[in-house]
Amino acid sequence: MLPWAPQGPPQKVPFGFPYERKKSFLTQNEIAYYKVLQMIFGNRYLLFAQVNVFDLCDVLDRPFNQGAVNRINRLRVDFVLCHPRTFKPMIAIELDDSTHDRMHRRKRDGFLDEVFRVVGMKLVRQRARLTYSVAEVTQTVEAALAAAA
Secondary structure, eight states, X not given: OOTTSOOSSOOOOOTTOOOOOOSOSSOHHHHHHHHHHHHHHTTTSEEEEEEEGGGTOOOTTTTTTHHHHHHHTTOEEEEEEEOTXXXXXXXXXXXXXXXXXXXXXXXXXXXXXXXHHHHTOEEEEEEOOSOOOHHHHXXXXXXXXXXXX
């Protein structure tokens, strides 16, 4: 316990330190999709959620290409399926909700699609919803995994 920290139950956070724990790491749509992914692929792949794009690719000649680093530094994908022994990222999955219909998000999505194309990794796009068809997810993800092999 820090000497300056208040004793007793947590109180309102003081100005200048406006943080609190999130209620959930994933949205309801993401939780539903994760559960389907886990059911279908959990025995064959490692599933990771909210993965930074910077962790999935290397920027060549980094000192010279710092702008390229900055462009991917804060981008995330919703899910990544990795090989269970090597942890090699096999495919990434992005759930597109209504915010992806906005012009600036379409530009960001186009950029992200191009990054994944250049690094040779399949990025699966799935429209976000509260329930998902096991058959549809299986077919879409299996096709992407076959292309990644």
